[in-house]
Amino acid sequence: METARGLRKTLHERGMRMTPQRQLVLDAVRELGHATPEQICGRVQQTAPTVNITTIYRTLDLLDRLGLVRHTHLGHGAPSYSVDEHQHVHLVCHVCGRIDEIPCELLDGLVGTLRARDGFELDASHLALSGTCRDCLNQETE
Amino acid sequence: METARGLRKTLHERGMRMTPQRQLVLDAVRELGHATPEQICGRVQQTAPTVNITTIYRTLDLLDRLGLVRHTHLGHGAPSYSVDEHQHVHLVCHVCGRIDEIPCELLDGLVGTLRARDGFELDASHLALSGTCRDCLNQETE
DNA sequence: ATAATTGCAAACAATTTGCATTCAG
């Protein structure tokens, strides 16, 4: 597997090791798409029941620093992790909690504005936009 | 004070009461601009030291539901509360943690796009946009 | 050997809940 090799190499360069736990966490993040540390832990423990949640946290932190995964704070509670390739913006409905994804390119205009105006480099792949979804808007009307 | 009367009335209509604690919490949020429940508690306790943090949480939740205050999740940790009138978007630098504010109007284009495309009503006053601030970008270059 | 990694228990921070007491209408 592509990224597995890459990860092994990156780790080795830094005097770190590739371990079954790390592989399992990366696999779980990839399989789940979006997941909290708790959910990732559950997935990993299906294969290796003794892996501790502490290791999940440490590994997610490591993978995040290495740029292999990202996390987003979608409202309250635990953050959601996903693999870095999987880029999109989240639309979080603060009424029903529903989460939709939209392509990052929709933010290109805003990215340009902030770059020019504030020198701020917006990271569209980290983003959660909150508001009211179509369904909840309709229910208000009814 | 304007909002105090309004709040008293709103509460009364719902069979709830205006209490010193509620007034103090609203005042604190207004004075602090942006603050976590913990900070708001500290501010309130300067005046009334026996007010419990549980009451702070309950009151913030109430004021939030009544639309008098809002909260934003600026990254990890506790959310930040501010009064509803005080509208702006947050630029959160994920490198140094710095938080800047920009006018909501800069998002008007995006608001329109999402409304048309997804039927999603973006709430620009709730927003935290993460990325890299000017200073941290410059340091990368150096 | 020796340095990295893990598991476990305990600490911690933020928040919520249950409940008895207090307070206003």
Place this chain on the structure above:
DNA sequence: CTGAATGCAAATTGTTTGCAATTAT
């Protein structure tokens, strides 16, 4: 008197830390 609101202690949730035991090189 009755329901609303508060304070306090305890429970919960999400996360981090210290440390001893394990493992790869």
